[in-house]
Amino acid sequence: MTGCTKVSEGCDHCYAEIFAERWRGVPGHPFEQGFDVRPLARAAGPAAAVAEAKRIFLNSMSDLWHDAVGTEFIARVFAVMTLAERHTFQVLTKRPGRMRSALASDRFWEMVRDAVLDYGPPSPAAEVAIRSRFLPNL
Numbered sequence: 001m002t003g004c005t006k007v008s009e010g011c012d013h014c015y016a017e018i019f020a021e022r023w024r025g026v027p028g029h030p031f032e033q034g035f036d037v038r039p040l041a042r043a044a045g046p047a048a049a050v051a052e053a054k055r056i057f058l059n060s061m062s063d064l065w066h067d068a069v070g071t072e073f074i075a076r077v078f079a080v081m082t083l084a085e086r087h088t089f090q091v092l093t094k095r096p097g098r099m100r101s102a103l104a105s106d107r108f109w110e111m112v113r114d115a116v117l118d119y120g121p122p123s124p125a126a127e128v129a130i131r132s133r134f135l136p137n138l
């Protein structure tokens with residue numbers, strides 16, 4: 001996903017906003033819509049397909065836990081991270097309240113499991129991660 005809105009004093013000098021707004025209105029550019037919040041379907045694709053183990057920084061240009069991002073989309077991102085066991089994911093947020101409450105809810109992990117099933121039967125490690133609500137690669 002791309003885009004965000006300011007939520008605290010820590011956002012005063014947001015590099016992502018400055019970078020994204022530079023491209024607003026440029027047809028075909030990933031930031032054609034500037035810093036507007038946009039979940040991108042391709043972002044939730046199977047990172048598991050990348051063979052080499054990587055450290056992946058999610059949301060260098062956004063905040064996954066922004067209010068405008070649907071919980072179902074976030075659950076799908078978690079499903080991809082669950083399945084991509086060999087990668088290490090770094091997810092930064094300035095909205096820890098929403099994150100904390102979702103990660104503590106049964107419904108969120110049910111959504112993660114449903115999304116995992118879309119990619120096929122989960123591995124034993126994925127089952128454990130979902131059941132324990134803990135992704136060791138996050």
Ligand code: SF4
Pocket residue numbers: 003004005006007008010011014015016017061062063093094
């Ligand atoms: S939360 Fe992060 S990405 Fe969003 S406006 Fe603040 S500094 Fe920028």
